[in-house]
Amino acid sequence: MEAKKAFYQEYEVFSKRTYKSPFQHQFSLLAPNEEIAMVMAQENFMRREPVVDIWVVKRSEVRKLDETERFALQRLDNKQYRSTKGYGYLKKKWREYEQNMLDEKEILSWGGDGKQ
Amino acid sequence: MANMVSFDRLSEEEKHARFMERIAAGEKIEADDWMPEEYRVALIKLISMHGISEIMGALPEKEWVPKAPTLRRKLGIMAKVQDEMGHGQLLLRVAEDLMKPYGKNREDIMQDLFSGDLKFHNVFHMPAPTWGDAGLIGWLVDGAAIITQTNMLHASYGPYARALQRICAEEVFHAQHGEAIIMALTEGTQEQRAMVQDAFNRWWESLLMFFGPAQASTTGSSKQDVTIKYNIRTKTNEELRQDFFSKYIPRALSIGLQLPDSTMHFDEESKMWVYQQPDWNKFKQIIKNNGPKSKERLRLRQLSYHNNEWVREALSPMNKVV
Numbered sequence: 001m002e003a004k005k006a007f008y009q010e011y012e013v014f015s016k017r018t019y020k021s022p023f024q025h026q027f028s029l030l031a032p033n034e035e036i037a038m039v040m041a042q043e044n045f046m047r048r049e050p051v052v053d054i055w056v057v058k059r060s061e062v063r064k065l066d067e068t069e070r071f072a073l074q075r076l077d078n079k080q081y082r083s084t085k086g087y088g089y090l091k092k093k094w095r096e097y098e099q100n101m102l103d104e105k106e107i108l109s110w111g112g113d114g115k116q
Numbered sequence: 117m118a119n120m121v122s123f124d125r126l127s128e129e130e131k132h133a134r135f136m137e138r139i140a141a142g143e144k145i146e147a148d149d150w151m152p153e154e155y156r157v158a159l160i161k162l163i164s165m166h167g168i169s170e171i172m173g174a175l176p177e178k179e180w181v182p183k184a185p186t187l188r189r190k191l192g193i194m195a196k197v198q199d200e201m202g203h204g205q206l207l208l209r210v211a212e213d214l215m216k217p218y219g220k221n222r223e224d225i226m227q228d229l230f231s232g233d234l235k236f237h238n239v240f241h242m243p244a245p246t247w248g249d250a251g252l253i254g255w256l257v258d259g260a261a262i263i264t265q266t267n268m269l270h271a272s273y274g275p276y277a278r279a280l281q282r283i284c285a286e287e288v289f290h291a292q293h294g295e296a297i298i299m300a301l302t303e304g305t306q307e308q309r310a311m312v313q314d315a316f317n318r319w320w321e322s323l324l325m326f327f328g329p330a331q332a333s334t335t336g337s338s339k340q341d342v343t344i345k346y347n348i349r350t351k352t353n354e355e356l357r358q359d360f361f362s363k364y365i366p367r368a369l370s371i372g373l374q375l376p377d378s379t380m381h382f383d384e385e386s387k388m389w390v391y392q393q394p395d396w397n398k399f400k401q402i403i404k405n406n407g408p409k410s411k412e413r414l415r416l417r418q419l420s421y422h423n424n425e426w427v428r429e430a431l432s433p434m435n436k437v438v
Contacts, residue, residue, distance in 0.1 A: 029205060033431065044205050047199070067123055
């Protein structure tokens with residue numbers, strides 16, 4: 001019985017859909033070791049969707065937040081100085097100087113020649 | 117918010133109130149979160165039954181892999197059987213995480229199935245003797261499953277809702293696979309059309325039973341009230357059955373099938389389908405593993421479990437030779 005219980009190890013599965021995309025959690029599975037976990041990850045979760053990379057992680061190695069800790073993740077709504085929202089008035093200012101605002105959309109478009 | 121900082125110090129009532137607030141606000145409950153015992157028990161019952169049914173359902177379908185009429189049909193039904201096993205794997209994981217506080221795992225789920233404590237869906241106790249049955253299962257049994265499963269896509273329990281998202285996306289393929297078989301047969305010879313009608317007649321009662329009785333009093337128990345109370349699903353058994361009729365009866369008639377219940381009609385006033393009730397005592401017997409194929413299918417599962425026992429032992433990390 002003990003041997004049987006030990007057979008079922010929990011693994012969490014993560015995968016990437018494309019080279020550009022971040023790893024995404026898929027689901028969990030049971031497997032006796034990481035090699036079989038990897039095979040089952042493909043069989044269970046990637047029968048159709050494109051996939052370029054897979055991670056399997058033993059669940060016991062994951063430090064998760066508990067319910068109380070997750071509650072502490074709520075943000076106070078007074079952090080505009082940290083975001084562009086707190087500097088939105090600049091748009092009007094620049095217009096007074098007959099210039100366009102260099103906003104996030106504009107700045108992030110500068111990498112390379114625009115091709116992905 | 118301040119009183120939430122020490123969640124562990126809340127009384128059971130306060131935890132329950134907070135839990136109800138969370139689900140009312142559309143938040144998702146996760147495996148390690150506090151939850152009422154009634155919620156956990158209802159989920160375990162629902163999801164372990166759903167998961168094991170996926171696996172038991174793959175058994176009658178896989179019988180059709182060697183007998184499917186063309187290579188394309190073989191590949192199609194094989195892919196479907198593989199999906200059903202995959203759905204079983206997903207759902208059992210969800211159930212196992214919920215059972216953890218009781219010290220139970222997959223081994224216990226299998227033993228509960230073999231002992232009859234864990235039930236599987238009524239439709240999977242029935243025979244599927246012809247290719248018409250294979251098509252009908254894909255079209256209407258999967259169609260019925262889509263109706264009940266999409267009703268739980270927004271379930272308050274996060275892991276189940278996420279599993280259902282994956283499952284329902286694949287069920288769309290299953291339903292179309294079934295429709296393609298049925299369409300080919302109904303557009304075929306007289307004999308092929310008769311095969312579909314025959315399968316439709318054979319599965320009619322099982323399809324009515326699929327959604328469960330309208331009232332708990334019919335069979336003595338029902339989880340529908342608890343699952344609705346906790347936002348696991350929104351519609352009652354009867355509402356789901358009516359939705360199924362509205363979606364599928366017009367389609368069945370359009371391809372020339374006759375309704376097995378000649379008294380069935382849509383009542384314009386109540387906006388409900390009026391139909392003859394299936395034999396609910398028979399239903400009770402079927403789900404107690406006294407259906408026509410119950411024992412045979414359980415034996416198949418049992419055999420494969422025992423035949424593979426050496427693999428579980430050999431690969432158990434505890435037996436690893438270092």
